[in-house]
Amino acid sequence: MAKKISSSSRSDPKNNKSLAIRNVLKRVPNAKAREVAALVKKEYGHQVGPNMIYMVKTKSNMAADGRPRKTNGSKADSPMTSPALWIEAIKIARQLLKATGSVPNATALLKAVEG
16 A cells, blocks of 8 residues: 655655755755755755756746746637627628728738737
C-alpha cells in the first residue's frame, strides 16, 4: 500500500524537495545548479540533482512570465452562447459585406473600428 502524505508535509521544506529548492532559489536567484544543490543539502538534508533544480526553475519562470494562459472556460468568454445569436451575427455580417462590397473592405473596416 502506498504511503499517505499528510497535507502538512507539503508545506515543510524538510519533507518537500521542490519547496526546499524554491526557498533556496528565492534567496539566491542567480546561483548555479551545483551551488543550489549544496545549499539544499546543507540546509534541508535533501540530495537533489541539477535536473530537478532546472525543472523547478523552469516551472517558476513559466508561472511568472506574464503571458495569458488559455482557460477551459473560453466559451464562457464569448457573447455567442446560442445558435440564435450565431444566426443573427451571420445576418449582420452579410449586411456588412453588402455595404462594403468585399471581404477585404469589411475586414479593414472592422480593424479600424476595433483599434
